Amino acid sequence: MNLQPLLDALGIQEDAARALADDLRTRIDDLQARLREAETHLEHLAITRKTVTGFADRLPAAPPDLPEHPDYPRILAVFNDVTSLLRARDVCEALNHQLVPKNIEGTRAKLKRLVKLGILTEADTGGFTRKQ
Numbered sequence: 001m002n003l004q005p006l007l008d009a010l011g012i013q014e015d016a017a018r019a020l021a022d023d024l025r026t027r028i029d030d031l032q033a034r035l036r037e038a039e040t041h042l043e044h045l046a047i048t049r050k051t052v053t054g055f056a057d058r059l060p061a062a063p064p065d066l067p068e069h070p071d072y073p074r075i076l077a078v079f080n081d082v083t084s085l086l087r088a089r090d091v092c093e094a095l096n097h098q099l100v101p102k103n104i105e106g107t108r109a110k111l112k113r114l115v116k117l118g119i120l121t122e123a124d125t126g127g128f129t130r131k132q
Contacts, residue, residue, distance in 0.1 A: 064117045071095065071110055076130075079120065085127030 066072040078094040079086065088108035089099060097103040111128045114120040120128045 064119065066117075067110075067113060069110070071107070072114070075107070075110060075114065076119070079128075079130040083129075085123055085125065085129050087127050091128075 066076075074095055075091055078091055086094075088104050088111055091111065092099055092103050092107045095107070097107065111120060112122070115122045115128070119131055121131050122128050
């Protein structure tokens with residue numbers, strides 16, 4: 001019996017298996033390198049998250065959204081120019097509104113809304129000031 005054809009066939013299969021194993025080792029090396037890069041990136045992201053959350057309590061809070069009325073930014077501009085308490089009448093005067101009860105009370109309502117939003121504070125005397 002001639003074993004040479006069988007040995008040749010085995011040699012071909014061994015060469016193919018060896019090539020496949022070499023290719024798989026190369027892929028594994030590449031995947032291990034990519035895995036190390038991904039793990040390093042993940043560690044950096046965790047450090048960044050820790051740093052950002054450590055600073056979060058030191059950052060000023062975002063100002064609340066103002067109601068959609070043109071007087072609100074103008075009212076705040078009035079308070080930017082003064083440091084003393086202002087009454088609703090003073091704000092009306094600064095906004096060049098007529099000093100009639102409906103305008104004064106409307107402005108007072110807006111000032112109280114700004115107090116509820118945490119932008120202004122209201123003194124016991126009825127005056128308003130910018131929250132520090």
